[in-house]
Amino acid sequence: MTVDTSSADDSTVGAGAETLAVAAAVAAGESVLTRRFGSAITLVAPEDLAGSGPATVVRARVASSPFALPRTLVIKHYPDPPEPGRPDPFAQEAVSYQLFTALAPEDRMCPELLAHDGRDRVLVIEDLGGVPTLHDKLHARDARGAERALLSWARSLGRLHATTASREPDFNALLRRLGGPVKNEDAPLPAVCAQLPGLLEELLDVETPEPVQQRVMEVAERAGAPSYRAFSPVDLSPDNNLVTSGGVRFLDFERGRVRSTLMDVAYLRLPFASSADALALPPGMSEAMIAAWRSEVVSVWPGLADEDALAEHLMDGQLLLLWVLTWEILPELDLDRHATPISREAALVTWWRELAKHSLRARLTHISEHATRVAAALGARLGPHADLAFYPAFR
Known part of the structure; x- marks a missing residue:
């Protein structure tokens, strides 16, 4: 039996892809935080922040952690590697945050980088909250x-x-x-x-x-x-x-x-x-x-x-x-x-x-x-x- 999917709701398909992307970002965030701090860290209540670039951007709440982490964090996950010969937006962003995180807090003109990993292509940064742009x-x-x-x-x-x-x-x-x-x-x-x-x-x-x-x-x-x-x-x-x-x-x-x-x-x-x-x-x-x-x-x-x-x-x-x-x-x-x-x-x-x-x-x-x-x-x-x-x- 062949199922005709030509009339499927594209928005539903798109929503499913977004859900999978958010779940992948949360999993990558948990993984890098666990490696960074040496103990399991659980993130819950993910919120898709709809980034306009190649990254999936998610705000998530820290459900359990033995460390004094902020209550919420922002995860930026770059699932796809760059095209050959092209600049890597993950590398550019990770290095930029590293550069500023090394500065004194008063000289840091961006959120603090809490963890990053080149293998999972993910960054976890400080959540500055719902302030206006x-x-x-x-x-x-x-x-x-x-x-x-x-x-x-x-x-x-x-x-x-x-x-x-x-x-x-x-x-x-x-x-x-x-x-x-x-x-x-x-x-x-x-x-x-x-x-x-x-x-x-x-x-x-x-x-x-x-x-x-x-x-x-x-x-x-x-x-x-x-x-x-x-x-x-x-x-x-x-x-x-x-x-x-x-x-x-x-x-x-x-x-x-x-x-x-x-x-x-x-x-x-x-x-x-x-x-x-x-x-x-x-x-x-x-x-x-x-x-x-x-x-x-x-x-x-x-x-x-x-x-x-x-x-x-x-x-x-x-x-x-x-x-x-x-x-x-x-x-x-x-x-x-x-x-x-x-x-x-x-x-x-x-x-x-x-x-x-x-x-x-x-x-x-x-x-x-x-x-x-x-x-x-x-x-x-x-x-x-x-x-x-x-x-x-x-x-």
């Missing part, structure tokens, strides 16, 4: 609360950079132990930047003058220099940041690595620009965030106490991040329809306008003129409403 704060109707959260985020980012500025050898050594590749850039920055002028000409009919290309390539090369390097979570989306009573704490280090802070500091000018739903901040907010970030890093990089040096660092980061984002985003955009104020299209127009404004202030006339032409070409294609809206907290 930065995304929650930006989408609530409390402008003051959102401002405080943003300044806390900027300070935490600065503290993260300051405490890891000299830790690249440690990070690389830990990564080698877990078999992860030390060099883990998404794409070579000079190669990416070299491709954008062709895209701008093909899709927007905007030429990129040689002085502009030369400046961008210099910045891209500078991003590989040893100065101003520190750990970066890379994925700085607002929903990956918890707003705790002790300040903002970072989550999700699946792409974490040491790199130039040029890319991170650019988020102070282009807030959370890599997020698909990135919106705008009110005037003055970016400047306040920059001041909060600098207050944490100036003891490590005293050169940034100089206003001109800081302005150049910010300008370089903004320029580089926008070129990379445009290279990624532009080919995927629908340039034949009017943009809404909460669209990716509106974001790109606004960011090029911001680059034009800041580069003009820096007396980089060739950069400003080029950015103005790109913004105008985008605006002409996307209509009169291609202005990025504020986050709901500031409307």
Whole structure:
């Protein structure tokens, strides 16, 4: 007898797979904790936290343990190994947590790593509880609360950079132990930047003058220099940041690595620009965030106490991040329809306008003129409403 399953409820099948994944994560968590502490530890009442990456993320309660463990823990289980030649998100995350767990508690800008195992590809970390994320704060109707959260985020980012500025050898050594590749850039920055002028000409009919290309390539090369390097979570989306009573704490280090802070500091000018739903901040907010970030890093990089040096660092980061984002985003955009104020299209127009404004202030006339032409070409294609809206907290 043949059973016809073509009409089966896909949601039921999916729910079964999720249940099995949660059970596997709990079993892996119990196993690594038992090996770590030398006695059986039982976890119960698992809650699927629906992680967006390759890991199954589960909160579970410690039912029985002879040790003083927290009441609840978070388990991240990576059941599938990476494709050959690809970075391993488990290794990146495990090493990132190891790096921070070795620091003093006041310098730890993330939950504490309690146990991990490369064989089971599992991490068990501290549960910070049901506190709001930065995304929650930006989408609530409390402008003051959102401002405080943003300044806390900027300070935490600065503290993260300051405490890891000299830790690249440690990070690389830990990564080698877990078999992860030390060099883990998404794409070579000079190669990416070299491709954008062709895209701008093909899709927007905007030429990129040689002085502009030369400046961008210099910045891209500078991003590989040893100065101003520190750990970066890379994925700085607002929903990956918890707003705790002790300040903002970072989550999700699946792409974490040491790199130039040029890319991170650019988020102070282009807030959370890599997020698909990135919106705008009110005037003055970016400047306040920059001041909060600098207050944490100036003891490590005293050169940034100089206003001109800081302005150049910010300008370089903004320029580089926008070129990379445009290279990624532009080919995927629908340039034949009017943009809404909460669209990716509106974001790109606004960011090029911001680059034009800041580069003009820096007396980089060739950069400003080029950015103005790109913004105008985008605006002409996307209509009169291609202005990025504020986050709901500031409307």
